[in-house]
Amino acid sequence: MLLLDSHHFGRLSLANRIVMAPMTRSRASQPGDIPNALMATYYAQRASAGLIVTEGTPISPVGRGYSLTPGIYTPEQVAGWSGVTQAVHENHGKIFVQLWHVGRRSHESIAGQTPVSASSLKDPDKVYGPLPEGGFGMIETGVPRAMTLQDIQETIEEFVNAAAHAISAGFDGVELHGAHGYLIDQFMRVASNQRNDAYGGSQHNRMRFLIEVTEAVAQRIGSDRVGLRVSPFVTEGYAQVDPEIGDLTLKALEALAPLKLAYVHFSENISRYVEMPWEYRARARRLYPNPIMVAGKYTAASAEHMLRSGLADLVAFGQPFITNPDFVARVAKGSPLTPVNYEAHSTFYGGGAEGYTDYPEADVVTAPA
Template identity: 65%
Template sequence: MFNVFKGQVLETRNRIAMAPMTRSRTSQPGDVPNEIMATYYRQRASAGLIVTEGAPVSAVGRGYSMTPGIYTEEHIEGWKKVTQAVHEEGGKIFIQLWHVGRRSHSDISGMQPLAPAAIKIADQVFGPLPEGGFGMIETETPREMTLQDIKDTTAAFVQAAKNAIEAGFDGIEVHAAHGYLFDTFLRSESNQRNDQYGGSQENRMRFLVDTLQALTNEIGGGRVAVRLSPHIGEGFAGDDAEIVPLTLTLLEKLQPMNLAYVHFSENISRYVEVPEEFREQVRRIYTNPIMVAGKLTKQSAQRLLDKQYVDFVAFGTPFVTNPDLVARFTHDLALAEFDADARLTLYGGGEEGYINYSTYQA
């Protein structure tokens, strides 16, 4: 159960991953990773693989306040505390590279958000409130990206990946899900360009494919992963009938890159259930490692592994209140609930609701 995984480059002591979760606990100014974050990740290092909270690759890529960047020397030095802590416990850790695209506000990033087209929908993100403090604020209309913006963004991801390796990470995961930048390029509702990055499915996936290829060229495919969410409508006003077939075509393009894994996010926000047929299609097309996250239980996760639909199963909120989640699964111990109090301390704050959750007590 949840046994060792051995891939081309990545080897983990179990198949349980800690899914990326924004926690907004950085040191200010500068959004720098710190000791409390190192403690948080150390406590959860029994996971076969940790995927960090999203780390913006640039200032304009930032969409939530107090999230840790990976584009300055201070960020690199801060993340070294985290990777050292996880490695001292025998764990593996990938950093999630993030550009939120239109899901932002200039009060957070200091500049107008970027997107494939200047299209806004009703949406909120965690940022500074007019009356002081932080809370959920409405996003603003983005600026359509120029060709130079696209080129610069790919370069920012490559530099961020190099920074991540310098900081001691075992690899990187590109966030291309949940209505963030790459996801908005993939979908016709948000991508209304008439150049080589818009229109056809081939054009809409070009930005992501080119960026992933640049990353694999720089640090090797075995250290690169990507997160997708074709069955989630978060960050969009409507549904996209083409996103599932586009995703299957995308996987064909990713197959020869021999990525560390492809990570599917499911069953959150506005979503549809993933049909069995999709999982079968994915496995026929894509033979490299696959991870799935989204309200899994121990039992539903094991079923996915037993059917060989996935190689990793990722858990998010259970890891918030159960730093020893792997041990609890292994020994069939009860889980501490992720309740209303836990939700209140999910974003921002200090130790409470972050590193004060205990291991199992009989």
């Protein structure tokens, strides 16, 4: 089974090709949005994944778009993440942190200031934040401020600093969140980027921010410690489908190919989406010969088929890892999965151990041969 085969690229050596996908769980300690011992237990329980990619982790206060998410821009946050990485490594796992700047997908009550984006443009959108009556829930995003050239350079430096913090906290690498309508994606798409400077207009200009962030982070920590997530067939945070994002993404990957990143991660089949055509996958493979990861409602069977096609090297699973901390063992033994209880959806975001660290491992003794 290819899913259970090892994977080696650069200094990254994984026991298997099953990745735990990034999933926001909103358990950070308050005040300060600090990773804690409960989070360390959660990730350590799932360390049998070849690689864990953490929940989205804001690189700065203005990069924050969801309450209760752990940051990586203060000494206290870095110290908290050190406890998480130590717990994962003690269980023989590998872990990348997903570096996150949400851009316009925020509200000043979350970010502490007016959100920023490529342009001062807003689509109807909601994020998880403080409610006027108290507590947390979904609130409408604010109108962003268009970033100045100085803002852009400072944000690139924030990505670089966050990556350096990640390595000091013991992470094996970082994933840049360039998908799902967040800041990097906002620079890439026509509906959110109507700039008339070097970062707007042509496709080449609209992918400039992505390229500069990736190159700067790779230079600081090593390109084989850097992954990149993109979602050209997902329309999240936008009212309309972008007609150019598919071609622009391929051009960006072709430009990034010489860096030999740890992987490029295609997020698929969530929110409003169309299925990625096989021809597009083939074009991506031709233009980007380095490791490719895919994620989006894959089963063990469909993931195995994808690996055998040669169009992906790693497959990430999200919600199955919520209810199956021993997901890899269940796949290996053919054991049934504990299904996700969507009636308990409230435990996905916020709260304590319930619906987070209280899922048992399977009895695999009677698993089929």
